[in-house]
Amino acid sequence: GAGVSQTPSNKVTEKGKYVELRCDPISGHTALYWYRQSLGQGPEFLIYFQGTGAADDSGLPNDRFFAVRPEGSVSTLKIQRTERGDSAVYLCASSLGGALQETQYFGPGTRLLVL
Amino acid sequence: KQEVTQIPAALSVPEGENLVLNCSFTDSAIYNLQWFRQDPGKGLTSLLLIQSSQREQTSGRLNASLDKSSGRSTLYIAASQPGDSATYLCAVMDSSYKLIFGSGTRLLVRP
Numbered sequence: 001g002a003g004v005s006q007t008p009s010n011k012v013t014e015k016g017k018y019v020e021l022r023c024d025p026i027s028g029h030t031a032l033y034w035y036r037q038s039l040g041q042g043p044e045f046l047i048y049f050q051g052t053g054a055a056d057d058s059g060l061p062n063d064r065f066f067a068v069r070p071e072g073s074v075s076t077l078k079i080q081r082t083e084r085g086d087s088a089v090y091l092c093a094s095s096l097g098g099a100l101q102e103t104q105y106f107g108p109g110t111r112l113l114v115l
Numbered sequence: 116k117q118e119v120t121q122i123p124a125a126l127s128v129p130e131g132e133n134l135v136l137n138c139s140f141t142d143s144a145i146y147n148l149q150w151f152r153q154d155p156g157k158g159l160t161s162l163l164l165i166q167s168s169q170r171e172q173t174s175g176r177l178n179a180s181l182d183k184s185s186g187r188s189t190l191y192i193a194a195s196q197p198g199d200s201a202t203y204l205c206a207v208m209d210s211s212y213k214l215i216f217g218s219g220t221r222l223l224v225r226p
Binding site for chain 2: 004031033035040041042043044045048055056058059091093101103104105106107108109111
């Protein structure tokens with residue numbers, strides 16, 4: 001089956017604008033994760049969903065960042081009043097049930113550039 | 116707070132060489148450790164996952180070991196090929212369900 005998909009693949013926006021990033025997990029996967037990767041660094045955790053609910057949002061940097069997963073499948077990461085420091089690759093991952101021993105499967109990422 | 120370190124940050128080797136990538140972590144209370152490959156401009160591909168009760172995992176020319184008590188893992192790549200050129204990331208998972216990544220090792224295998 002298809003892997004994790006993310007849209008758009010690239011997004012250029014201006015400082016202060018609002019953006020939405022979309023993630024389609026692998027079909028049947030109940031756990032979904034968002035990470036952010038800055039240039040030359042490893043990904044950093046943002047938020048973890050189990051089903052429709054955010055089980056852990058401790059990685060969201062501030063209240064400009066919000067994510068939803070209303071039907072337990074597709075998730076949208078929303079960034080308000082974007083800042084240049086938000087420029088990064090935003091990665092989404094999913095796993096079957098969210099168990100600690102499961103592999104997380106990553107999408108190709110959305111490259112966000114804030115001018 | 117868990118911290119993951121990868122050494123070296125970059126590595127350039129001639130084709131055919133066997134090589135070792137190192138990963139260390141500060142808190143031994145992990146559930147598993149994963150090695151990922153990332154090609155430029157692409158997402159992450161999982162290579163090997165080692166559960167905390169395991170000592171090593173093998174897949175083809177790749178072998179990963181885990182010494183949880185000392186906080187170390189190594190990824191061994193045998194008979195390297197130019198197609199192995201990529202960034203290799205190590206990540207640990209603790210009870211919080213999140214992966215904590217190192218900064219990666221950028222590998223270049225020269226033909």
